[in-house]
Amino acid sequence: MVGERRRWLLGALAAAPVALGGAAPLAAFAAAEARVRERVHPGDPGWPGEAEWQRLNAAVGGALVKVASPFAACRDDPRSPACDALFRSPANPWAIGDDVALTQTFGWVGAWTTSPSAYAVVAKGAADVAAAVDFARERRVRLVVKGGGHSYQGTSNAPDSLLVWTRRMNDVRIDDAFVAANCAGRVAPQRAVHCGAGAVWAQVYDAVTTKGGGYVQGGGCTTVGVAGLVQSGGFGSFSKAFGTAAGSLLEAEVVTADGKIRICNACTNEDLFWALKGGGGGNFAVVTRLTLKVHPLPQTFGAVNVTVRATSDAAYRKLIALTLDFCAGTLVGPHWGEQLRFLRSNALQVAMVFQGLTRSEAVAAWQPFFAAIDAGPADFDLEFSPLRIVSTDARTFWAPTLFKRTLGFIRRDDRPGAPETNVFWPGDQAQAAQVLHGYESLWLPAALLQPARRGDLAEAVFAATRHWYVSLHLNKGLAGAPAPALAAARDTATNPVMLDAFALAILGAHGGPAHPAVPGHTPDEALARTQAAAIERAAAALRKVAPDGGAYVSESNYFQRDWQRAFWGTNAARLRAIKATVDPDGLFVTHHGPADEA
Numbered sequence: 156m157v158g159e160r161r162r163w164l165l166g167a168l169a170a171a172p173v174a175l176g177g178a179a180p181l182a183a184f185a186a187a188e189a190r191v192r193e194r195v196h197p198g199d200p201g202w203p204g205e206a207e208w209q210r211l212n213a214a215v216g217g218a219l220v221k222v223a224s225p226f227a228a229c230r231d232d233p234r235s236p237a238c239d240a241l242f243r244s245p246a247n248p249w250a251i252g253d254d255v256a257l258t259q260t261f262g263w264v265g266a267w268t269t270s271p272s273a274y275a276v277v278a279k280g281a282a283d284v285a286a287a288v289d290f291a292r293e294r295r296v297r298l299v300v301k302g303g304g305h306s307y308q309g310t311s312n313a314p315d316s317l318l319v320w321t322r323r324m325n326d327v328r329i330d331d332a333f334v335a336a337n338c339a340g341r342v343a344p345q346r347a348v349h350c351g352a353g354a355v356w357a358q359v360y361d362a363v364t365t366k367g368g369g370y371v372q373g374g375g376c377t378t379v380g381v382a383g384l385v386q387s388g389g390f391g392s393f394s395k396a397f398g399t400a401a402g403s404l405l406e407a408e409v410v411t412a413d414g415k416i417r418i419c420n421a422c423t424n425e426d427l428f429w430a431l432k433g434g435g436g437g438n439f440a441v442v443t444r445l446t447l448k449v450h451p452l453p454q455t456f457g458a459v460n461v462t463v464r465a466t467s468d469a470a471y472r473k474l475i476a477l478t479l480d481f482c483a484g485t486l487v488g489p490h491w492g493e494q495l496r497f498l499r500s501n502a503l504q505v506a507m508v509f510q511g512l513t514r515s516e517a518v519a520a521w522q523p524f525f526a527a528i529d530a531g532p533a534d535f536d537l538e539f540s541p542l543r544i545v546s547t548d549a550r551t552f553w554a555p556t557l558f559k560r561t562l563g564f565i566r567r568d569d570r571p572g573a574p575e576t577n578v579f580w581p582g583d584q585a586q587a588a589q590v591l592h593g594y595e596s597l598w599l600p601a602a603l604l605q606p607a608r609r610g611d612l613a614e615a616v617f618a619a620t621r622h623w624y625v626s627l628h629l630n631k632g633l634a635g636a637p638a639p640a641l642a643a644a645r646d647t648a649t650n651p652v653m654l655d656a657f658a659l660a661i662l663g664a665h666g667g668p669a670h671p672a673v674p675g676h677t678p679d680e681a682l683a684r685t686q687a688a689a690i691e692r693a694a695a696a697l698r699k700v701a702p703d704g705g706a707y708v709s710e711s712n713y714f715q716r717d718w719q720r721a722f723w724g725t726n727a728a729r730l731r732a733i734k735a736t737v738d739p740d741g742l743f744v745t746h747h748g749p750a751d752e753a
């Protein structure tokens with residue numbers, strides 16, 4: 156069976172119009188695009204009739220649902236309790252995730268607005284997914300896939316489509332001696348976790364860390380979907396130690412555009428496996444199961460939270476410079492992750508985490524930084540916080556302990572009867588039901604921290620903050636990571652510039668829950684335009700020192716220029732070729748996919 160699967164891909168490659176690594180003929184993609192436009196819509200003569208939908212419903216064991224737009228009901232009665240709940244802020248990310256009609260981001264001004272599918276298959280397993288894929292291909296219905304629903308780009312929703320919704324496929328199971336199919340004798344058995352494609356990271360962390368005492372590399376946000384994050388590349392708070400989520404993928408079960416269920420790993424369907432590791436969610440196949448490496452769990456995790464205010468522009472320049480000095484000397488290594496935020500108000504917010512250090516080791520590591528701040532009382536104000544540096548037994552990091560709940564470090568899904576493991580970080584809650592105004596990301600090479608370049612970097616950060624605040628996500632650039640983490644990340648489709656970057660700079664702006672069609676709840680378009688322009692100017696200031704900084708596929712500008720090079724760098728051509736091979740008719744469509752025309 157496995158041999159048959161591998162022959163399928165090799166055969167397809169032989170028949171492909173290009174060799175791997177070559178440029179696919181434009182005509183092939185123009186034809187694929189034309190086929191996309193040929194998709195049928197409700198009211199078209201080709202739109203499936205009721206009997207056909209019922210046949211699909213029977214094929215998936217009654218798992219087909221007709222989706223109604225909650226926004227349409229709200230438009231008719233904007234003062235109804237249902238409408239209030241929809242636009243409630245802060246929103247509950249778990250409740251949004253459980254609604255087939257919603258996405259975590261409600262839209263992006265000038266780009267997209269959340270729009271439910273016409274029908275959804277609430278899939279229970281790969282066979283349901285295969286039936287949906289066959290139906291969409293044969294009836295020329297637009298197909299879309301949603302897991303955790305966290306796409307900023309709106310790629311898990313499409314109006315008039317058939318949705319494959321994986322939310323219920325959320326089994327998580329640890330395997331103490333996993334060997335990928337066809338890899339016996341080539342790879343030693345290892346501890347791994349099997350995740351249904353609809354699982355979100357909180358569910359995986361609960362099974363692997365809280366219950367299993369291990370570590371799996373997932374995302375920072377606990378409600379992000381496993382399948383979506385792995386296909387993004389995927390960075391978590393401790394990626395500087397463990398690499399990307401894609402780098403930890405050992406095997407995936409997928410349904411390809413021809414409706415076949417296939418296994419992909421390092422020994423079977425290798426090219427598709429590689430494309431799934433960072434090639435962007437929803438571009439190559441529907442993933443139905445993922446198996447990820449389980450790493451040994453460090454003893455401790457901890458956090459450093461502090462705000463320093465500079466008293467003038469000149470003092471802020473000094474603060475940026477001394478922060479980058481400290482970063483270069485201490486933070487570019489496996490112990491550290493998360494963010495240094497340089498605000499427009501001449502303040503620095505430190506929101507860092509650490510692993511594998513005791514609290515006193517972390518305090519000692521930060522002592523030179525605090526000493527430098529204390530040495531400039533006329534220039535800097537350090538906000539007092541009794542919980543400036545905290546640590547915890549790593550095993551309880553994602554557990555909703557009373558201590559963490561009382562101090563507001565972690566929140567729980569507040570719906571009656573919700574599992575107590577439905578947790579999220581308070582810092583992520585503002586993004587639930589958000590409408591994006593603007594976004595940019597770029598990787599900053601570690602070479603910029605060399606003494607000769609550090610001044611230029613500091614000046615670029617200062618210049619950027621005249622327009623918008625800059626968050627340096629140290630965990631999303633892998634410079635300083637251990638060799639195995641780097642090797643695994645190198646064997647993925649993500650832009651290789653992330654390997655030598657000390658951080659991913661992210662600049663974003665959003666408003667609260669809004670929808671253009673609901674009176675009283677429309678987005679503030681003028682504000683959005685102003686903020687998007689400010690973000691663009693700030694990013695341009697950073698790109699002066701990092702012109703080849705690319706962008707992270709899942710955390711990037713909807714209007715990203717030259718996106719294939721930005722997202723995938725030197726891997727873009729190979730991805731295009733694989734797309735042409737495994738999905739020649741363009742069944743899987745996303746915004747800015749690897750085969751789209753620039």
Ligand SMILES: Cc1cc2nc3c(=O)[nH]c(=O)nc-3n(C[C@H](O)[C@H](O)[C@H](O)COP(=O)(O)OP(=O)(O)OC[C@H]3O[C@@H](n4cnc5c(N)ncnc54)[C@H](O)[C@@H]3O)c2cc1C
Nearest residue numbers: 302303304305306310311375376380382383390436437442
């Ligand atoms: C609040 C928030 C925090 C975030 N934090 C992080 C972070 O810490 N690190 C990081 O790296 N990224 C982060 N992201 C980005 C996130 O990883 C990506 O947006 C990711 O793709 C979301 O996956 P999802 O399943 O939740 O979303 P979805 O919107 O459901 O899916 C995203 C894409 O993947 C496709 N997809 C989903 N499931 C499948 C499947 N089973 N088979 C094939 N395609 C599928 C969808 O079609 C869509 O194109 C964050 C995003 C948000 C909104």
